[in-house]
Amino acid sequence: MPMPETVSLRINGKELSVAPGTTVAAAILIAGHSAFRRSVAGTPRGPLCGMGICFECRVTVNGEPHARSCQIECMPGMEVRTGD
C-alpha cells in the first residue's frame, strides 16, 4: 500500500494536514500554537525536552488528557486540544 502523502487531523477544531510521521507536538507548532498548555500557576508552556520526559507538551488527544504530544505521531482524524 502506498504511503499517504499527508495526514489530516484537527487541532482545536481546525483541520491541518501534515507529512506522515509528524508528531502531534510538531503539528501544533505548525498550526501556530506555541503555548500548548497553562502551568499550575497559569503561565503558558510549550515543549522543552522533546523526548517525553518533561511533560510540558501535554495536550488532550482524542479526549485523553495529559497526552505527551512529542511522543505521539499524527493519525488521520485525530482530535487535538491545547490550552488545558
Add this chain to the structure above:
Amino acid sequence: MSKSFDAVIAGAGIVGTACALELAKAGLCVAVVEPHVVGGGATAAGMGHVVVMDDSEAQFALTHYSQQLWQQLAEELPAFGESEQRGTIWVAADEEEMLEVRRKQAYYNARGVTAEILDAHALAEAEPNLRPGLPGGLFVPGDSVVYPPCVAAHLMRRAQDHGAVLMPGRSVTAIADNGVRLSDGTNVPMGLFVNAAGSWSPELDPGIGVKKRKGHLLITDRYPGFVHHQLVELGYLKSAHSMTSESVAFNAQPRSTGQVLIGSSRQFGAEGAEVEAHMLRRMLLRACEYMPGLARLRTVRTWTGFRAATPDKLPLIGPSPGRENRYLATGHEGLGITTSLGTAKLLADQILKRTPSIPFAPYLPSRSMEHDAHA
C-alpha cells in the same frame, strides 16, 4: 549544656507539632527534636482525611472534638495546607452495608453530626465515576481534607512564634529524669518529656504496645472533577480494622490540585519501607472494583508509611506508665491527622491540670487494653 526547657517533644509530626503549639501557647518553654523533616514521617505518608469515626464512643468523642478544632484551624491555614471541606461519602456495596449506613446515620445524628443517606441515584449523581449499581452511601459533610506536612510546618511555625525551638536533624538517644541526650551528643535539660514519635515511639518508651502498621498510597496526575468527596468503602470497617495480617480497602480522595489519592492497605510485620508490588496490586484492584475509571488514570507516585497501632485502636495520651515526668502522645493508627489537635489539647490539659473539654480517661496509657478487637 544547652538551655533548659519545660518540655522536650520527640517527633515533629503533626502530633508533636500540635502538642508543641498547645504547650507553647500555655507559656511553657518547648523544644521539638526531629531526626528528619517537620511532618516527614507518617504525617507525610497519610491521606490527610479529617474524619469523624464511630468505632467506639471514645473514638467518636476524640474525632468529633478534633474535627471542631480543625474547623477553627482551617481559617488560619495558609494555602499550602490545602484545606478543603469535601465531606466523606461512606460507600455501601450491598444491602447489608446499607443497614450499616442507616445505623451510622442514626448514631451521628443522635450526637449532633450531620449525616445524610444517599440512595443509589443520589450516590451516582454525587460520584458519577463510582461503578453503576451501588445501593447508596452515607454523606458526612463536615469531614475535610488537608495536606498534613504543610499543616505540621504551620503548627511548628506558630509554636516557634510562641518561643518553641525546633531541633532538626537529631534524634533523642537517652532520656533521664531531668534531661535528654541527642544523637549529636547535646544534653538538653528539661522538666518533662513527650514521646510523639509515632510508630517509632516504642524505641523511646519500650513496652507501650504500639506496633508498626504499614500502609501504601498512590497519587495520580491532575484530573479535576474525577472524584468530588472523600470516598471510603463501608467494608473498611470489616476489613481495615482486623488486627491480623494484611488487608486493603477502597479509599479515594480528591486533592485541591485535582489529583486523586488512592488507598488503602494495612499490614503488620512489614518492617521495610519499600513499595510492595503485591500489596499495591491488591489495593488498586480493590479501588478499581469501586471506581473502574481509576484504571486509566496516570499514577505519578506511590509510597508507604507506618501507622502507630494500638491493640484497642485508641491513641495513648497522658503519662507514660511507670516513668516519672514522661508523657505519651502516640498510637494514633490511621487517625493521627484527625486526632492530632484533640490530642494536643488533652495532653496539655493533663500537664497543666486544666479542665478538659472531653474526658481523657479512655486514652490514658495506663488503661487496660484487654478488649483487643479481633479477639
Add this chain to the structure above:
Amino acid sequence: MTEAHVSCDVLVVGGGPAGLTAAQVACESGAKTILLDDNPAFGGQIWRGAKHFRFDNKVLDLISDQTAAQLGTTDEPARLRKMPGWRVVAAPRPGVATAESLSETNSIHFQKLILATGARERFLPFPGWTLPNVMGAGGLQAMVKSGLPIAGKRVVIAGTGPLLLAVAEYLKQCRADVRLIAEQASGSSLFRFGLSLTSHPAKLFQAAMLKARLLTVPYLTDCWVTRAEGKDTLERVCLRQESKSWQLECDYLATGFHLIPNTELAELMGCAIENGCVKVDEDQQTSVPNVYCAGEPTGIGGVEKSVVEGRIAGLAAAGLAQEARKYHAVWRHCARFAGRLNETFRLREELKALSTDETFVCRCEDVTLAQLRECSTWRAAKLHRRCGMGPCQGRICGPAVEFLFGWKPESVRPPVFPARVESLTQADVEEKSS
C-alpha cells in the same frame, strides 16, 4: 490482542546506540531478544544526530546507520522482537518488567536485562526559561526531526557541551538561521580539550567544531543566556560574555547544559549508583546479577562509548563474556575521552546566580527559587513546597536543584515513570509461574 506476558532471554531497554548494538549482538549470539524503546522510533534521543557525523571510524562502524536500518526491516531475525513506543514503568519482581504503550500494558519476563536508558539534557533555570519556544538543544532537534519546519527560523543555541555543535550543524542543514552558539565553558578549557584530542573518538567533536565554523555560525565561549524575554512566547534572549551583555531577537532558544544519565530504572532495579552513574563491572554487569547497563547511564561519554558498552553487554548477556573482553581496550580509550569531556564542560559557578526569586525551578508545580530557599533538604522541598512532585518526577528540576543547592534526590519508587493505574495491577506481580 493483549498478551498475558511475553518472554525472552535478553530484554534490552532503550533503542539508542547502546541498546541497538546490545540487541543486535545478543540476538546474533543466539539469544531470544526483546528491544523496547519509549519513542515511536529507534535511534536514540540525544544522539539522534549521530548519523550526521559520517567518519571513517572503526567504532562507529560497529553500529552506524546500518544496524538501525537492519533492525528496521522486516527480514530481521525471528529471535528479535522490537517494541517501539513501549516504556518500562515497574519491576514487580526479579525477572519481570511491566511495560506500557499508549494504550496497552504488558509484562515482559526475561533472563537477562540490559539497561540502555540513555541520557537526558540537563536544564538550568534562568528568567524566562519557561516561555514557549525555549527548548532543549536536543529537544529542538527532536522536534525538527519529527516534522517541525525550521527553515529561515532564527535560532540561538546556548548552554554547554558537544551536543550544542551537533544540533547547530543539524539545524543549519535544515536551513535554520542559527544566529549564535553560546558555550558557557571557557575558551581556554576548550582549547586544552581540543589539543588533547589526538585520537579518533574525539574527531567527532573536532570535526563538528570545524563544520560549525565552516557553516559560519558564531561560536562564543565564556558566554551564556542570562534571560529569555517575550510576551507569551519567546521573542529575544539576553546574553553575557565577560563584561559585555546584549540582546538577540530569535524564534527559538535551544538550550541544554550537557547531559544527565537516566539511572532511574537501574535504581528501581536496585542497582548500585556511584557518582550519579550506574556502577558496572568489566562485563557491564551492575551490582544486581543478570542486570547489565550500557551507554550514558554508566557515565556520559557519547556514541562511541555507548556502542562499545552495548557490544560488551550484549555479548556478556548472551553468555559470551570472553568474546566481549577484546573490546576492553577500545572501551578504555572511550572512557578516557569521556572523562575529559565531562571535565571540559563543567558548569561555572556564575550560572547559579541566573535565577531570581520569582524564577520557577520546578516547572511541573511552579515552585520558585525563593520558595526553595526556605527549605533545607530535597525532602523538605518536596513535602513543603511540592518541588519534584509533578509528572516529570523531578527529572527536570532534580539536576537543577542539585546544582543550585547540592541536594540529592530521594530513592526511586514504582512507577519509575507516570503509569496507568492498571499497569500496577498486572497479574504476575505475585511470585508464581503463569
